[in-house]
Amino acid sequence: MKYKKIFFISPPFYSHFNPLLVLAKSFQEYGAEVTFGCSIEFKEKILKENLKFYEIDISTNKNIGKGENTIQPDTERIRLEEFFESTKKGAVETLITQSHHRKADMLYNPEELIDKIKLIDDSIDVDLYVVDILSYSVTLSLYFLGLPFITFCPPHPNTIPKEGKYFNVPKSWPEAITIKEEDLRMLKQVSTQTQREFTEVFNNIITENKSIKKISNAFSLVSEIAVIYNYFDFNNIEKNEEKPKEIFIGNSFKAVTLDEEWLEKIDTKEKIIMISLGTFLSNRKDVLEKLILLVREIYPSALLIVSAGSNVEKFKKYSSPNTIIEDFIPQIALMHYVDTVVFHGGCNTLTEAMYYGKEMVILPFSSDQFNIAYDVEKNKLGRVLDPNNFSKEELSKAFNDIEEISKDSLLYWRNTSRERGADYAAKKILEIE
Structure with a gap:
């Protein structure tokens, strides 16, 4: 095995941490010695998986499960509020706001991190970073x-812009999201500036390092070995022969069983x-409330399960x-039992x-969700609505359409997902000579 000791470095974002943790566990089960670096809030979860924990902060912006309730510096809270307000104005306004925030959100003390990672490499004999x-x-x-590293891409693949494409600008838009040319x-323009x-x-x-080349696009800088897409x-x-390898895994979550209390709650013959x-x-909360009320009108007898967060x-x-x-809600455990999922287009839920x-x-609403929604629509896997502008009739039609x-x-794609997963990626990487 070429890569025996593997070091994962995870952002303190719940939605990115979880798939990375599952991937790390797969590498460990294939015989690699894995250390998982993240902020202290995630230590317990890492140790629970019998992985070595290494404390490292790589972002001041954190989301440990309920984003708006996570303790944040004032600057982060202000940006979060700006983000939520922008989602009410529509897709373009949201993406522009996110683009403006990127430098503060995603470019945390690079000089300090170089020193931190050099210390890791000097003290731990690491063969590969993820x-x-x-x-x-x-x-x-x-x-x-x-240092040798693998790039893990939990969001949509277009998060890594190809030559001639724009960072944070969807390649295609779902029909429900209408965008003016101006x-x-x-x-x-904002994307180009960012x-x-x-x-x-x-x-x-x-x-400062004369032995490496300058780059043309920071957002396109990825591993020369492999990129793993969730x-x-x-x-x-998918490319397996050329470098970097491009590995599509379809899922990086751990299937779990539903407890008895929840099984009793969902014991119904009605639609869930x-x-x-x-x-x-x-x-x-405006969108969440609208969905609750309209679903109750459209399907009075259905069992409705809502994840409401701090609201x-x-x-x-x-x-x-x-x-x-x-x-x-125990979303992964519940997923097996539900009939229909109404969600924001996040990659994990997808x-x-x-x-x-x-x-x-x-x-x-934001980020890669427009790309994901487009793919689902194009491949006839579901229906898409504008979260800021949908009626009872449109929601009802979407429910009816997905039955067709x-x-x-x-x-x-269900079968493809089950044949792949995190184990597939770990095996592919560890087979590299």
């Missing part, structure tokens, strides 16, 4: 130090619908024997729903 695509300072540090031009600023920061540091190869582009807008976007108390008034509203072959209605979607297509 870094999340959004941990740009870590990627820069590993590149600067000339707004798209503005988004591309990309230029990031790349300039990278190259100013890179010039996604589906919808466009048949889950609403989950993710750890951050459950903050959009749970505001929605408890809607609770009933067939409306379960909790701050946190891979879970696809693994179990579930009907999907997507309301994309291509079952063959859903079955094909």
Whole structure:
């Protein structure tokens, strides 16, 4: 085995940490010695998986499960509020806001991180590092130090812009999201400026090491060995012979069983619908409330399960024997039992729903969610609505339409997901000579 000692470096974001942890466990089960670096808030979860923990902070912005309730510095809280407000104004406004925030969110003390990672490499005999695509300072540090690493991409593959493409600008848009040409031009201008600023920061540091080349796009800097996508190869582009390898795994989560208390709650012959807008976007209580009320009208007898995050108390008034509203739900364990998932287009929920072959209605707000929603729509795997502008009739039609979607297509990708997963990626990497 070429890579015996592997060091994972994870951002302190719940939605990225979890798939990375599952991937780390797969490497360990294939015989690698794994150390998992992350902030102290995740130590207990790492040790529970019998992995070695190494404390390292790579971001001041954190999300440990309920984004808006995580203790944050004031600057982070202000940016979070700006983000939530921008989602109410639409897709372009949200993406522009996110682009403006990128430098503060994702480029954390690169000089300090270079020293931290050099210390790790000097004290631990590491053969290979695994870094999340959004941990740009870590990627820069590993590149600067000339250390071997793998890039793990939990969001949509377009998060890594190809030649001629724009960072943070969807390649294609789902039909429900209408974009004006002038707004798209503005988004591309902001994206170009952010990309230029990031790349300039990278190259100013890179010039201190005369043995490495400057880069043309900081957002496209990835491993020379392999990129692992926690996604589906919808466009048949997986590369296993060339470098870097491109490995599509379809899921990186651990299947878990539902406890007895929940089994009793969902003991019904009626349709089961889950609403989950993710750890951050459950903050959009206006959308969440609208969905609860409309689903109750459209399917009066269905069992509705809602993940409400910190807004749970505001929605408890809607609770009933067939409306379960909790701050946190065991989403992965529940997924096996639900019929339909209404969600924001986050990659984790997508891979879970696809693994179990579930009907999907997507309301994309931000980031890679527009790309994901487009892929689902294009491949006839679900329906898409504008979260800021949908009616009861449109939601009802989406529910009706998904019953007519291509079952063959859903079955094909469900089977593909089950054949792959984190074990598939670990095996592919450890087979490298």
